Amino acid sequence: FNIDLLNGNELSLKDLFNPGVDYINILSNYINNKISQTPELFYKDTVVDIPDSQAFYITDKGIVLFFAEDEIAPSEAGIQKFLISFEEFGQYINPRFYCNPQNVIRRRKK
Template identity: 60%
Template sequence: MKYYERNDNCLYNPIYIKFNEDSGIGETFSYTLQYPSFFNFKNTYFNVNQNVLNTINSTINSDVFTFKNGLVDEEKQVNINNVESNEPQVKYKVITNYAVTFNKNHILSTIVNLMAFVNNEGPRYNELNNYNFDLLTGREFTIGSVFNPNVDYIKVISNYINYKINQNKELYYNDTVVDIPEDQAFYLTDEGIVIYFGLDEIAPEEFGIPRFTMEYKKFAPYINPRFYCTPENIYTSMRLRSNYRR
């Protein structure tokens, strides 16, 4: 029986997560970019197709450096305009960081936060990218895949978020009602599904990035077991390998 057909066990993915950091300091522009890349361990019970991992790595790398290079161009133009209008030059600072939030059952969920500050104020930009990959197929998956078939997941998620908004109406824009799309932004953690929205989308910018966690233990009947792990049902790759040898 394949591991993902079992409802009672979760397995760590046997992949190595490399920490990458690139930084630079100039007179009016500085940056510190932190982002992950993923590789196979040798001699494990299963190897992810390296082309799949290369696609993930190149996608994240491209997004991080596209963000940074876009701010390089913006800073140059802003300061050219400032010089022409006898305004003081401004200093840009770009920071990215990341977290691997779920890495089990051949499911990989990663987030990268992209931020830019001007004169140490802000952030002027604050974006959160998510990368949710099925390592067996090599494809990104949408939030509908996390739920069991025939579950009206859009209704389930929207009702939950609207319930949470109504509990703290003062934090959000007046009369905010959410009806999530099929490509709703999200990422997975060991605790549940985190639904999030962009700056100034459903709440004032100073609120930051609004996030709502749908805990697995509260929504278990709706969740595809492949995405639902608890500390009690996680197997290590070593334990799995010993089972395969029997």
């Protein structure tokens, strides 16, 4: 579970992205692109469509989407993880979860 420490509610992928961002399409395309770079590691013709309920966790580097053993690759390949880096996808991420110099509002002293 991913819990919002401010209100105690469970976080979903939708919560991590700015309103109006087609995060499902962005994530699905990114992961399918990664899979296509090393197709021999995955089941033949693997294509993922990320659901709203996709398993994930947050690190200081980004959002990690992961798949259970034997879900998209043979069990001997282990749990498949894909980093959605804040650096690469920061423009789509809700600034509450990713602060950088471009999305921090600076107030001038009067």
